[in-house]
Amino acid sequence: xxxxxxxxxxxGVTVFCKVDVVRCAIFAMAKxxxxxxxxxxxxxxxxxxxxLRVKYLFFTWLAVFISSWVVYVQYSSYTELCRGHQCxxxxxxxxxxxxxxxxxxxxxxxxxxxxLGKCLSTKPNxxxxxxxxxxxxxxxxxxxxxxxxxxxxxxMEPRKEATLFDKPTKGxxxxxxxxxxxxxxKAKVGEQANLLDLASLVLSxxxxxxxxxxxxxxxxxxxxxxxxxxxxxxxxxxxxxHTPRLLGxxxxxxxxxxxxxxxxxxxxxxxxxxxxxxxxxRRSMDQWFTPSWxxxxxxxxxxxxxxxxxxxxxxxxxxxxxVSAANFGYNDKHDLKMVDMRRxxxxxxxxxxxxxxxxxxxxxxVYGADCRTSCDLTKRRCTPEVVxxxxxxxxxxLKDYLLRGAPSEIREELEKQLYACMGLKGASDQMEMEHSLxxxxxxxxxxxxxxYTKDS
Numbered sequence: 001x002x003x004x005x006x007x008x009x010x011x012g013v014t015v016f017c018k019v020d021v022v023r024c025a026i027f028a029m030a031k032x033x034x035x036x037x038x039x040x041x042x043x044x045x046x047x048x049x050x051x052l053r054v055k056y057l058f059f060t061w062l063a064v065f066i067s068s069w070v071v072y073v074q075y076s077s078y079t080e081l082c083r084g085h086q087c088x089x090x091x092x093x094x095x096x097x098x099x100x101x102x103x104x105x106x107x108x109x110x111x112x113x114x115x116l117g118k119c120l121s122t123k124p125n126x127x128x129x130x131x132x133x134x135x136x137x138x139x140x141x142x143x144x145x146x147x148x149x150x151x152x153x154x155x156m157e158p159r160k161e162a163t164l165f166d167k168p169t170k171g172x173x174x175x176x177x178x179x180x181x182x183x184x185x186k187a188k189v190g191e192q193a194n195l196l197d198l199a200s201l202v203l204s205x206x207x208x209x210x211x212x213x214x215x216x217x218x219x220x221x222x223x224x225x226x227x228x229x230x231x232x233x234x235x236x237x238x239x240x241x242h243t244p245r246l247l248g249x250x251x252x253x254x255x256x257x258x259x260x261x262x263x264x265x266x267x268x269x270x271x272x273x274x275x276x277x278x279x280x281x282r283r284s285m286d287q288w289f290t291p292s293w294x295x296x297x298x299x300x301x302x303x304x305x306x307x308x309x310x311x312x313x314x315x316x317x318x319x320x321x322x323v324s325a326a327n328f329g330y331n332d333k334h335d336l337k338m339v340d341m342r343r344x345x346x347x348x349x350x351x352x353x354x355x356x357x358x359x360x361x362x363x364x365x366v367y368g369a370d371c372r373t374s375c376d377l378t379k380r381r382c383t384p385e386v387v388x389x390x391x392x393x394x395x396x397x398l399k400d401y402l403l404r405g406a407p408s409e410i411r412e413e414l415e416k417q418l419y420a421c422m423g424l425k426g427a428s429d430q431m432e433m434e435h436s437l438x439x440x441x442x443x444x445x446x447x448x449x450x451x452y453t454k455d456s
Contacts, residue, residue, distance in 0.1 A: 233341050259338075303398065362374050410449055
């Protein structure tokens with residue numbers, strides 16, 4: 001009792017003993033700590049909330065900044081590449097002034113039944129859109145700027161003329177226009193026994209309203225179109241199943257048949273994701289998204305047949321200068337259809353251009369992506385003969401496509417023939433014979449394997 005009382009009196013007044021002093025000290029410290037904890041807790045919570053708020057605001061600002069930058073880049077790219085409204089405005093202005101005419105002019109400019117849809121352009125000078133023309137779906141292509149002639153060059157960019165649609169001039173007779181067309185075709189595809197037949201095809205296309213007469217506006221449109229390799233090829237190969245049809249035109253704007261599937265294989269991903277995907281993973285992704293092997297074989301046979309169409313065809317030899325998967329497509333029956341033929345050029349034009357090109361090494365003698373000649377170091381000029389024929393480049397494009405998933409019983413033979421095909425040389429004395437032999441062997445091997453399947 002005395003100790004307890006003493007403890008109370010000590011803590012209350014001024015009496016001291018060792019045990020009580022210790023107890024009072026502990027009591028005071030505990031009381032102080034509890035008071036400090038209660039005082040400190042609100043400040044800690046406030047600091048924590050402030051930190052989270054700043055962190056949240058920072059990441060919100062960062063997300064808004066990145067999103068705005070992506071939208072700006074996308075919008076800038078879109079407005080630079082996709083100028084279909086400008087193209088339509090220019091074409092329709094020329095049409096309403098009576099400068100040009102064609103089978104698609106009235107639908108494009110007066111009736112609004114030719115509609116430009118999704119933008120597919122990859123270069124500002126070459127406007128490409130999906131389109132609908134009444135009940136028909138197509139692809140609309142238009143040349144931006146004062147563009148008339150395409151010259152052979154590393155960039156494959158069109159050369160600008162002082163005045164667009166300036167030929168033929170007023171007063172030119174139909175006979176004179178025929179002579180102009182014939183001379184142009186002769187320079188383009190070379191001397192051909194049936195050049196008159198090709199000129200007749202061009203003149204039949206020029207008659208847009210099919211009234212049996214070619215007006216001056218129609219002639220101006222036809223002349224502008226005739227400078228474009230793709231249009232020339234569509235006219236030359238209009239009866240071939242792997243060439244898209246020319247549906248109509250107005251000036252140098254033209255509508256071609258739409259291809260349902262616009263690449264041999266692959267999957268499209270947003271460009272921002274494309275930057276982060278390793279090339280090996282991208283190739284694997286391409287291979288994942290392909291048709292079944294029998295269908296791939298049928299599509300490949302179509303490509304080999306197209307090579308036949310352009311190799312010493314009816315109206316000369318054409319060279320495939322960009323043999324990439326994006327230029328080939330197919331329909332719902334898995335028949336190959338060309339998607340982009342702008343880089344398929346007449347051999348005569350390429351030889352003439354390369355002959356005049358100066359060089360210091362073989363790398364200077366390249367047209368497009370795949371048409372290569374060698375450099376004659378003694379003359380410092382490119383040689384006119386291409387290093388590889390079309391078939392060798394087509395087999396290179398098909399190698400991974402065909403070998404993946406190939407039946408085991410033909411895989412070894414298929415690989416052997418593909419590598420023999422890729423080894424073809426353009427300047428070989430026996431090239432034409434080897435070309436025909438390898439092409440027929442490949443087609444036969446593939447047809448034998450799929451001829452009894454539903455995919456054939």
